[in-house]
Amino acid sequence: MKAALRVWGQILLQNLSRRMVRVCTAPLNYQLDCPPDIRKAGLQRFPFNVLYRVAGGAVQILAVAHHRRRPGYWLGRMSPRL
Numbered sequence: 001m002k003a004a005l006r007v008w009g010q011i012l013l014q015n016l017s018r019r020m021v022r023v024c025t026a027p028l029n030y031q032l033d034c035p036p037d038i039r040k041a042g043l044q045r046f047p048f049n050v051l052y053r054v055a056g057g058a059v060q061i062l063a064v065a066h067h068r069r070r071p072g073y074w075l076g077r078m079s080p081r082l
Contacts, residue, residue: 012048023041023052037054038053040052047066048065051064051065
C-alpha cells in the first residue's frame with residue numbers, strides 16, 4: 001500500500017512539473033478562470049488545477065487546487081502583484 005501511494009505521489013509531482021513547464025513556456029494559452037488575469041491549467045490523471053497569473057513578466061502560482069473541494073479557498077491568500 002505504501003509503495004503504491006509513493007508511486008502515485010511521484011506521478012502527481014511529475015505531472016505537476018510538466019504542466020508548470022508548459023505554463024511558463026506559454027502562460028496565455030490556458031483558460032481564463034477569474035477575470036481579469038487568473039488562469040487555470042489542469043493536471044492529467046488528477047483532479048487538480050494550477051491557478052496562476054502573469055505579473056511583472058513572471059508566472060505567479062496562486063494555488064494547486066482540487067476541482068471540487070472548497071472552490072476559491074485560495075483567493076484570500078493572494079499577494080499583491082509582482
